[in-house]
Amino acid sequence: MNQHEHNVAIVDDHLLLSGSLEKLINTFDGFNVLFHASNGKELQHKLKAHTVSPDIILLDINMPVMDGFETAAWLTKNHPDIKFLALSMEDDEKVILKMLQNGAKGYLLKDIHPDKLEVALLEVMERGYYHSEKVAATLLHSIQPSNKNEEVKFKENELIFLQLACSEMTYKEIADIMNLSPKTIDGYRQELFNRLNIKNRVGLVIYALKNNIIEI
Template sequence: MKIAMVDDHNLLRKGLANLINTFEGFDVIFEATNGKDFIEQLAINPIPDIVLLDINMPVMNGYETADWIRKNLPETKTLVLSMLESDLAIIRMLNLGAKGFIIKDSHPDQFRSALVQLRDLGFCMNEDLSGRLPDKSLTDSPGTWSTPIPSFSEKELTFMRLSCSELTYREIAAEMGIGHRAVDSQRDSLFQKLNVSNRVGLVLYAIKNGIIMV
């Protein structure tokens, strides 16, 4: 698998590139310091299978770069590597077409596993960020859940769709015309119903089951 690295931290980028090149079946073909540099380097390099992408970068950040990749390189998979762990940052990247997210201080074995999952299954996610999903379902294809998909009320579907946006829970409450305690109750009920532990897990469930389209 051909990999391009896009990160403005030179020491980290070089170290990770050396690590990746020790993994069988993966090869870093070029490195870039930001999205603009990445696009320019495509003129002289092959199209990568995977782009390892930071979020906070000068000139052209990770959000802008992920959006460009989604529109211009539909076969290329984006794996986000960042210190950002907020739900909204992850959700925004998923909505921009990212297929995986792993934090920078992950163990090398986790990093290799993420690349293998991305190659073989098309999706991966740091377990600490995504929460517990039933039967490792975040890497399943749509419609292949080993447990039956429950039925949802219209209010639950609305809440799930809004949760997949960048709205805060307070803004979701205003959009639905209910109080934030009611939103908390709706959230906790869905977490229990879907056996997930956080908002990212809920969003991944909605994406994998076609409740929202990205």
């Protein structure tokens, strides 16, 4: 038994999932489910109502009223101390990137094994982030259906960096997510700045938008 429990909140409109998830999480050593919410709005209210804040939130993406993207953005802004993991069925690259851009500390697919959830929660509390192999793989392999004819402008990691840099994350945060040293990230940045002839991150965003590398 840990000396202090980690409080978990679950935000998912599927009560059946969140309810049963609670039972599962409560079997994890050192974790305790504080409350549920079925969408972002409800989460906002419950955060106000409770004197104790959750340490970590499991955040579904597809929800009515206020979805995961909005909620993620709001949490990042208003409760930077509360970590959250995106919870979704989709392993769509764009969705994953968007949640990471919005501050998620990790991305869990709903088809993971229940045991992995405990690992994920622990890693997030200890290291600050968690990424399953499958999600990492999706980020790496869902890039461009390899046209050998066309010139590949970006290497995979460059492209991922480019997309993440078009968010409000710091380079340090990007490094954590990509599991690379901040120095390596800085290398990507320099390379891209030189190659694309830009001066700062604003230039990067504008380039990415003009070239349909990101959407807003």
